[in-house]
Amino acid sequence: MRCSVTISVNGRPYHQEVEPRLLLVHFLRDAGLTGTKIGCDTSQCGACTVLLDGVSLKSCTTLAVQADGASVTTIEGLAVNGELTALQDAFWASHGLQCGFCTPGMVFAAHEILRSNPRPSPEEIRHGLEGNMCRCTGYQNIVKAVQTAAADPRMAQTGARR
Amino acid sequence: MTTTASAAPARVFGSGIRRREDPRLLTGTARYTADFVLPGMAHAAILRSAHGHARLRGVDTSRAKKAPGVIAVYTGADTASVLKPIPCAWLIPNSDLKAAPFGPLATDLVRFVGDAIAVVVAESEYQAYDALELIDVDYEALPAVVDPQKAAAPGAPQLHAEVPGNVAFHWTVAGGDIEAAFNSATVVIRDRIIQQRLIPTAMETRGAVAQFTPATGELTLWNTTQNPHIARFILSIVTGVPEDRLRVVAPEVGGGFGSKIAQIQGDFVTAFCSMKLGLPVKWIETRSENYQSTTHGRDHVQQVELAANKSGQILGLRCTVWAGMGAYLSTAAPGIPTILHGLMLSGAYNVPAVKEDVYGMYTNTTPVEAYRGAGRPEATFILERLLDLLAHKLQMDPVEVRRKNLIPPFDNGHDVVTGLKYDSGNYQRTLDKALEHIGYDKLRTEQAAARMKGRYLGIGVTTYVEICGLGPSQVAGAVGFQGGLWESAIVRFHPSGKVNVFIGASPHGQGEETTFAQIVADELGVGVEDVKIVHGDTDNTPMGWGTYGSRTTAVGGAALAVATRKIKEKAKLLAGHLLEAAVEDIDYSDGKFFVKGFPDRHKTIQDIALMANVAWNMPQGMEAGLEASSFYDPPNFTFPFGAHVAVVEIDPVTGHVELKRYVAVDDCGPQINPVIVEGQVLGGVVQGIGQALWEGAVYDSNGQLLTGSLADYAIPRADLLPDIEVLSTVTPSPHHPLGVKGIGEAGTIASTATVYNAVIDALQPLGVVSIEMPLTPERVWRAIKHAKGRDNDTQPVA
Secondary structure, eight states: OOEEEEEEETTEEEEEEEOTTOBHHHHHHHTTOTTSOOOOSSSOSOTTEEEETTEEEETTSSBGGGGTTOEEEOGGGTSBTTBOOHHHHHHHHTTOOSSOSSHHHHHHHHHHHHHHOSSOOHHHHHHHTTTSOOSSSOSHHHHHHHHHHHTOHHHHHHTTTO | OOOOSSSOOOOSTTOOOOOTTHHHHHTTOOOBGGGOOOTTOEEEEEEEOSSSSEEEEEEEOHHHHTSTTEEEEEEHHHHTTTSOOOOOSBOOTTSOOOOOOOOSSOSSEEOSTTOEEEEEEESSHHHHHHHHTTOEEEEEEOOOOOOHHHHTSTTOOOSOTTSGGGEEEEEEEEESOHHHHHHHOSEEEEEEEEEEEEOOOOSSOOEEEEEEETTTTEEEEEEOOSOHHHHHHHHHHHHOOOGGGEEEEOOBOOOOTTTTTSOOHHHHHHHHHHHHHSSOEEEEOOHHHHHHHSOBEEEEEEEEEEEEOTTSOEEEEEEEEEEEEESSOOTTGGGTTTHHHHTTTTTTBOOSOEEEEEEEEEOSSOOBOOOTTTTHHHHHHHHHHHHHHHHHHTTOOHHHHHHHHBOOOBSSOEEOTTSOEEOOBOHHHHHHHHHHHHTHHHHHHHHHHHHHTTOEEEEEEEEEEOOBSOOOHHHHHHTTBSSOOOEEEEEEEOTTSOEEEEESSOOSSSOHHHHHHHHHHHHHOOOGGGEEEEOSBTTTSOOOOOSOTTOIIIIIHHHHHHHHHHHHHHHHHHHHHHTTOOGGGEEEETTEEEETTEEEEEEEHHHHHHHHHHOSSOOTTOOSSEEEEEEEOOSSOBOOEEEEEEEEEEOTTTOOEEEEEEEEEEEOSSOSOHHHHHHHHHHHHHHHHHHHHTOOOOBOTTOOBSSOSTTTSOOOOGGGOOOEEEEEOOOOOTTSTTOOOOOTTHHHHHHHHHHHHHHHHHTGGGTOOOOOSSOOHHHHHHHHHHHTTSOOOSSOOO
């Protein structure tokens, strides 16, 4: 059985006939948006985190059919013409990534922290990152990146939306 | 490029510039192995043994073959005639090493949960996994053994008919007179240490995309590897595809920590499928599959004893280690509990005598390999544990005991009892700096006050020295490594003065695309942005032995430095020719070659690059082009070192360990990019903390992996950690062209012992002397309960 879905990803509609069991993360990756990563099979690692209608979500916990009609933002949808958003730039400035595999998910976890709390304390940031795993950085520079982004006036202007 | 002599730019070597890797990683445009899609590509899924030890009475693939989308199903019967066994590449001499054959797919016996049995190739990934469920395996379960010491016991289940007693090798290191040391000792401290098995958990699992072209016989493998050139070498041996027709590409690689050194079953099986079908085939591990099938680390049972005199001076160290190797010997596995462990047993201390017996044991578990630190954390832990026990026994401060035994500062070689020559060290300085930064004396006062109030604060102090920059190839050969350990670099100037550098090593998160550009910029005066580092593809990079053992900057960086200096020599000759001056009269400064005393009579490196490339006016006999290569074989290893301090507080009611502070002082020589160095320390420290507090691969007695997913295996999370305080000192390596030593593993080597010692220190008033890692609340709580009411004897029973 196949179901027809339309999901807007990074502002572009994707019409697909999909199996009902297809995970959103596979939908995205099959559409060529491979920036979203898969790091586990138990929804622990958070590498697949994206925005669904503006709210962060592990895209391995959602079926593509559940996202029918929704808007998804993936890591490819942030920078415009290579110009990084304030949040991406903060990760760069803070050395908040090494191998980069967890990074797309981390960026959206960070986005969610700042969306719900524009001035988080380091403890609040660490708590907000607990659903995302990184094996390279020890998290410290990711915490720093979120703090750096929080202090960046661009965050207030463009909002965490972009 | 124009620069003026008066405004000397800040030196780019030593500057914490932003990493050039990051924009592609931050925008989702980097491509990892799983991201590759080739026309007509099929998907492979591998059936893994559900038993730790079993005879395969039958593997029926008939139902799977009929499943929707299935292109082919293969078993060991299909691969056995095509693929050779996977070779072990570190054959330790004088150890009676027995490398049992390791088939890419099992044929008659499976020996660990995760051993590969069959592969399905289908049009889609989902179809491949569906069909996997339809393969019927008739197992005859056999008794299993998972504990390395128990594997050595008489009557233990036998894994390999050709390896009686499961002993893969027995290796010994000895130096000094160990009998005399123990005979003259006034104090002997004993302990039994379990260095638990760990699962590396690089965030990217392993996988491969294979593309075989039948018409040409060429095979390309995009592979999650730390060492594409070794991968090609081994792949050639196993598949029979000649090396010149084999291309291995390590695209973006999502961390390794040792788990992407070995060539594993899935790599060969994927290649086989592509060769058989003439189609591109992709195989990407699931995380649970990764936990079963990709290599693990550590897994030592250690019986250790330290001889000392009553003033706290070390006289000798004697150890017996049963090192679990898993069911087969992985690529570099035998070298880890031996060369990288036993030779480092004396650490940063004057130890007059050492003796260690290492038994490499086959067990019904996933093969082990290097895991960040690889052998050195297991060595550091022994000494640091025993020194704390010694201090307690003698009622001395743990720092005082260490100070009594530290090797005095040296800057050009120090021979140690295991036969190594350390390059340079100032262990006192890192220790002093760490203690001063954390306020050690004040902390001890606070601890005493806290104890009065029933609070359990603990302080752990560790010094370490590690062996990096592997290493002289002659030594590699002498210790049985089946390859070289040099590195290579090609520096190529384009006519415009821009530079490509091609390196044989293969960084995967460590940032050498940035730091190596800094080396070139510093040596040749080009802009750092004008240098691009190319790595990871065997078709366009020179041979190299890979990124592990903190060796890429230590060895590959040296190769690059030497290559840039060759460029400079040629540029000088050409500059002399163009400026009509003798080469002896040409000086170099900051990207300019000028006539001594006449800075205006100069040629920039860009001028030289253009002329060398167009070659209109070259000196007699000089070849065109501005390019140099270097194959650098180091004269010795490098020996980074440091001192770490941790402060913990234990809740005696729950056993919960709170890590309150952590200070790391590391010395890796001059730092090319201190931000990247700090990043390596931060990540490394946290991985070592993970071993101390949370991580451990657990098997049941049948060989079932109980920690088989990220839901069951606890890697560190952000909310469990304090900020790590990172400091450094700088002691250059005397033999390295840039003085650098390597920093990738330092944090991990020190932090497990540091945190462990802090926890035991906290619990001293309760009489706890030893707890098996990881120090989960349950284990700490049990240890407290067990210790209460017991005599407060500091000497644990062996």
